[in-house]
Every structure is written in C-alpha cells, then in structure tokens.
Amino acid sequence: MDNNKLLDRLQKLQAVFAEKESELTSLDREIGDGDHGVNMKRGFNAVKENVKDGSTQEILKQTGMTLMRSIGGASGPLYGFSFVKMSEAAKDEIDKENLKQLLDIFDQTVSSKGKVTGGEKTMYDVISKAVQVLEESGGLKLDDLQNLADDTEDMMATKGRAAYFKEKSKGTIDPGAQSAVYILSAFDLEEE
Ligand code: ADP
Ligand code: MG
Numbered sequence: 243m244d245n246n247k248l249l250d251r252l253q254k255l256q257a258v259f260a261e262k263e264s265e266l267t268s269l270d271r272e273i274g275d276g277d278h279g280v281n282m283k284r285g286f287n288a289v290k291e292n293v294k295d296g297s298t299q300e301i302l303k304q305t306g307m308t309l310m311r312s313i314g315g316a317s318g319p320l321y322g323f324s325f326v327k328m329s330e331a332a333k334d335e336i337d338k339e340n341l342k343q344l345l346d347i348f349d350q351t352v353s354s355k356g357k358v359t360g361g362e363k364t365m366y367d368v369i370s371k372a373v374q375v376l377e378e379s380g381g382l383k384l385d386d387l388q389n390l391a392d393d394t395e396d397m398m399a400t401k402g403r404a405a406y407f408k409e410k411s412k413g414t415i416d417p418g419a420q421s422a423v424y425i426l427s428a429f430d431l432e433e434e
Pocket of ligand 1: 275278281314317318320355356357358364365366401402403416
C-alpha cells in the first residue's frame with residue numbers, strides 16, 4: 243500500500259462513517275451518551291477535508307492530528323494519537339511486515355493511553371485481537387473483524403462511560419469496538 247492508496251482508503255472512511263453514524267449512535271445510546279456516531283463522522287469529515295496529499299508518514303500524522311482535534315470524546319485522543327504514533331514507524335510503501343508493525347503500535351498506544359487490557363469491552367478488544375489473528379493467519383477479512391466486535395457484546399464494560407452500566411453493559415456491542423472494525427478495514431488486512 244503506497245501513500246496514494248492509503249490516502250484514498252482513509253478518505254473513503256468519510257462515506258463509511260456517514261453511513262454508519264446511526265448504527266454507532268444507537269450502540270452508544272445503550273451504553274454511553276449517544277455521541278459516538280456523530281464523533282466519528284465529524285472526525286472523518288475533517289480528514290477528508292484536511293488531509294489531501296503527502297508522504298505515507300505525513301498522511302498518517304495529519305490524519306492523527308485531525309482526529310485528535312475533531313472526534314472529541316474518549317475515542318478521539320485514542321484513535322488520533324495512535325495514527326500519530328503509527329506515522330513514526332511507517333514506510334513509504336506499507337508492506338505486510340510494516341503493516342504488522344503499525345498495528346502493533348496501534349495496539350500498544352491504545353493500551354497505554356487508555357490504560358486498558360483485553361476483555362474490558364472497548365475498541366482495544368478488536369484492535370488487539372486483530373493483531374493476534376493477523377499474526378497467526380496472515381490475513382483478516384471484514385467478517386473476521388466484525389466477529390471480533392460481536393465478541394464484545396457479552397462482555398461487561400470496565401472502562402469509559404459504559405463501565406457505569408456495570409452488568410447492564412452486557413448485551414450491546416461496544417461502540418468503539420464497532421468503529422475500530424471500520425478503521426482497521428482501511429488498512430487492507432485481507433490476505434493477498
Ligand atoms: P465518550 O465515551 O467520551 O462519549 P465516544 O463515545 O466517542 O467517547 O467513545 C466511546 C468508546 O471509546 C467506547 O465505546 C470504547 O470503545 C472507547 N473507550 C473509552 N474509554 C476507553 C479506554 N480507557 N480505553 C480504550 N477505549 C476506550
Ligand atoms: Mg460517547
């Protein structure tokens with residue numbers, strides 16, 4: 243994946259999050275404050291508007307800065323800072339090896355910034371499992387990513403706003419886990 247393809251894929255997330263706004267909003271209404279759909283849509287509208295060209299590293303960094311500024315909520319700094327950190331390790335052409343490095347950084351950044359681990363019903367469950375599955379199987383389809391988000395449905399939240407719902411947080415997919423499916427899908431994880 244070169245800089246042009248990466249840019250194209252990140253810009254296409256604008257349409258994805260416009261389409262999925264109500265889905266994410268409904269999930270966040272169940273176990274949060276109902277703003278995740280509009281937060282993500284605002285973030286990727288801003289990416290489409292502000293991130294126009296540049297090297298692979300610049301595109302990732304600009305995307306991260308833009309997301310930090312525009313998403314807001316708990317998820318904005320987590321996604322935004324992760325893109326900035328990934329930019330520091332990106333090669334001009336993101337090959338399989340580099341992709342694994344970048345996703346490792348995504349995993350580490352969310353875990354350290356969110357002080358989160360697996361099973362706490364957050365975006366981290368999808369990101370960390372995606373890294374594992376990619377390592378083991380070499381590829382990850384959209385359905386596989388969706389299964390990882392679906393797995394958060396039965397979990398009890400112990401981080402973020404959803405944690406206030408305690409037992410009642412069970413029975414809903416975590417909104418951030420769902421948005422992580424769309425973000426990761428932009429990274430072209432399918433086996434070639
Ligand atoms: P807010 O909770 O501030 O309204 P959003 O609704 O945009 O922010 O994002 C909520 C999502 O953020 C959750 O569904 C969860 O996946 C993620 N999240 C919240 N806190 C954490 C954390 N400490 N670590 C990882 N992810 C988190
Ligand atoms: Mg929210």
